[in-house]
Amino acid sequence: MSLLTVFLVLAAYSSPQQQTDSLIQAPDTSIVYTKRRIVLPEVPQRGSILDRHDSVLVATRPQYLLKLPRRPPLDTLALGQLLGWGPTTMRKRIADALPYEKAPAGYPVQLRLTATEAARVRRKSADWPTLTLTEGRQRTYTTNVGAHALGYMGAEAEPFYSQAKRYRRGRFYQLRNGGVEGYYNGLLNGRRGIMHPLVDEQGQTQGNWATDTAFQQGQDLHLTLDVKLQAYAEKLLGNRKGYLVALDPRTGEILAYVSAPIYKPATITAPDLAGVRAKLLQQEGMPLINRPAMRANPPGSVFKLVNAAVALQLGAISPTTSFRCDQKLVSCVHHHPAPSNLTAGLKYSCNPYFYQVMGKLINYVPDSLVQDTVAARHVNLAQWRRYVRSFGLDSVLGVDIPREAPGFLPTPEYYDKTRGTTRWRYRSIYSLSIGQGEINLTGLQMANMAAIIANRGWYYPPHLVSSISTGGPLPRFTEKRYTLIDSIHFAALVPGMVAVMQKGGTADASSLEDVGITVAGKTGTVENDEGDDHAAFVGFAPADAPQIAVAVYIENGGFGADAAAPCAALVMEKYLRGYIAPKRKRWEARIQSRARHGY
Known part of the structure; x- marks a missing residue:
């Protein structure tokens, strides 16, 4: 590297966070070298998460936040009209943003807006001088399913961590679940380029004191999940306590991963859902625990x-x-x-x-x-x-x-x-x-x-x-x-x-014999001294050439044959055929109704 190049690089990256210097002395000489660590300015974009059919589930996108004034009065009816929200929606959105029900008047609230809603606020900014609109970038979930599998970025979950520590204290560790977002964080983030020149007293580069780090863009993750099957399986468990895991036995790929009670994946990191998080933390069924x-x-x-x-x-x-x-x-x-x-x-x-x-x-x-x-x-x-x-x-x-x-x-x-x-x-x-x-x-x-x-x-x-x-x-x-x-x-x-x-x-x-699918399965009813028995089932289909293996466990569900086996059979039929036979539609509706009510 020439002296001119070194000066240009140092001039471009002179911020203390971008350049770090330390001095060393060459052995047996009075020559002093400077070890420099120069972080190149380009920041990698975090990779997206897609399902097995390449539907984008999580991506980094612009986020618009509307900060409401700390002190009343605030005409929420007029604000709702500005945003295109009805009175019920406006009250719910504010309530969802408050970390506890009886927050004092004027408690700071931020609401997420769409690009269209943000544009309305900008056009009327002169009429609403007390509102503050900011734009940033945050992980955005394009799906309402798969919360426990997708997880979240730890940096964006700090408000949740603070809430969880207050509510659950010693049990907080059970609630941390970064999912694939946390597990593959380094690959999703990519890495910035870093140079390590060794510079003498005249500013000349004398090689490198460490290997340079090449810039790498954040990598996309293609999940094994079938998002349509995931959504269907979540409807079958809903607000019950339990899990459903479906695998492709030929590959080990997880097709559906349900931990119930279910919740939307954006809940943990969304800045305007502190109230929803508080309810999840207090819920007896402990939906935040990754049951499977x-x-x-x-x-x-x-x-x-x-x-x-x-x-x-x-x-x-x-x-x-x-x-x-x-x-x-x-x-x-x-x-x-x-x-x-x-x-x-x-x-x-x-x-x-x-x-x-x-x-x-x-x-x-x-x-x-x-x-x-x-x-x-x-x-x-x-x-x-x-x-x-x-x-x-x-x-x-x-x-x-x-x-x-x-x-x-x-x-x-x-x-x-x-x-x-x-x-x-x-x-x-x-x-x-x-x-x-x-x-x-x-x-x-x-x-x-x-x-x-x-x-x-x-x-x-x-x-x-x-x-x-x-x-x-x-x-x-x-x-x-x-x-x-x-x-x-x-x-x-x-x-x-x-x-x-x-x-x-x-x-x-x-049985699915009526649609030509032979299922191999085993029921289980788990004795429970503290309430109703737990229902279990494992199985695979088709029995002679398996394409899907399923495990279902419903806490306090009673007999495995009554509660767990029907859920597994429906998931198998949905995956193998794409739809449920009319014969089981009433059966399916009854299970989904029970799931919504949590019993």
């Missing part, structure tokens, strides 16, 4: 699929194994014929059947006449846990959102400690056989479990971003992962899952 990733719950009877796969792998049972429906062991809420094989056990979700399946795993002692020893129980439980963990359980799956819970699978040491003895017996831990007790899975893990069975033993880690700019997803999302279960044993589960959806099965009312 952060809430780990007992899975209930859907976990029988995992236990059956492990039992088949270890030779504890075969597909033709039969057990009595012995109510003395554990109650069975379904009235059904004796389960003569694994398919029947799954079809009827027979608790005593799977009690005995798990019992064979825990109490088994090879090559011995003694069938129940302390050492054997410890070894067998540890072995069971090793195989179950290969499903991606008891660990984070690594989905591309900032925070994810690992769930929990008990160890022998855990029971030694909680039971206060090493001599615990299977009878004290049998709840594992029906997915209750100490087992906890997240919604992402539940959906991934369904994808693993659909794929007969392998999966790609679930993810929300399919491509970054013109490239693909992050490399780890293209690495196929295998369980410790042979594919033949997963294939043995499918007939029972199909039977679940057919006549006499626990979810036969949710």
Whole structure:
């Protein structure tokens, strides 16, 4: 670099924030060099977020803010007429902007305007000298769905953080969810160009003291979400508490990601929605918690699929194994014929059947006449846990959102400690056989479990971003992962899952056979000592060539067959066919009505 070039660069970038100098002395000489860090002026534009069909969901766009005068009186009726808002809209917009209901008169309020509304204010500025109109740039959501997946920029969420700390204090950490905006923040932001010349006392450049940083524009993210399917799934859950996660099992791409109760994604960062945020923070259902990733719950009877796969792998049972429906062991809420094989056990979700399946795993002692020893129980439980963990359980799956819970699978040491003895017996831990007790899975893990069975033993880690700019997803999302279960044993589960959806099965009312779609599924009803039971369902379709795997969990929803399975079936039909058959329209309307009312 010539001396003239250096002077031109330094003259252009002389701001303290753009240029940083430090002095160093060359070894064994009196020559002093200046290390300069020069930030080039061009600022990268933050990338946009698009859905799988290239519809823009989030982008940086101009924002117009109208600041109302701090002191009354303010003729809100006349202001509404200026903006083209009716009296009801005007009152609601101001109320939404106030962080608490009884804010004092004149509390500073800013309202977002459209470009057309801003133009009206400019034309009438002489008549409204107390109004202040400013223009800036902010992240703009073009959709009202997918809040927990999209997330938000941390810098724009500071008002929300302040509110959350006041309202939730110790529970604040649970509410932070930057979504893909936070997870991919660096890639979305891009980077400014930075030069690192080493300059001598005469102003001559003597090379670089560090590698220059090339300017890079913010990169676009193409999501795996189908925004139309996302909107449909959100209507099915609405104000209930729970989640719905739909995956493409062939790729691990997340097609729909619902955490309910739902809210609009702009709520967290919009400067005029402090009042809406306050209501969300105080809402008993805690809608701000990212349930599919952060809430780990007992899975209930859907976990029988995992236990059956492990039992088949270890030779504890075969597909033709039969057990009595012995109510003395554990109650069975379904009235059904004796389960003569694994398919029947799954079809009827027979608790005593799977009690005995798990019992064979825990109490088994090879090559011995003694069938129940302390050492054997410890070894067998540890072995069971090793195989179950290969499903991606008891660990984070690594989905591309900032925070994810690992769930929990008990160890022998855990029971030694909680039971206060090493001599615990299977009878004290049998709840594992029906997915209750100490087992906890997240919604992402539940959906991934369904994808693993659909794929007969392998999966790609679930993810929300399919491509970054013109490239693909992050490399780890293209690495196929295998369980410790042979594919033949997963294939043995499918007939029972199909039977679940057919006549006499626990979810036969949710069958899609009338439109030519064979669904493989499993219901779960999770016992809850503090209220109504939780409803669960996992499944995939079509059963012989799966294109979608779904997990649904509705807190206090009751039976999985009544509350969760219908939601999953409708999402499958919507995705595979694009519309719902007339036969299920009344059914669909009833579910959506219940979702709006939150029960």
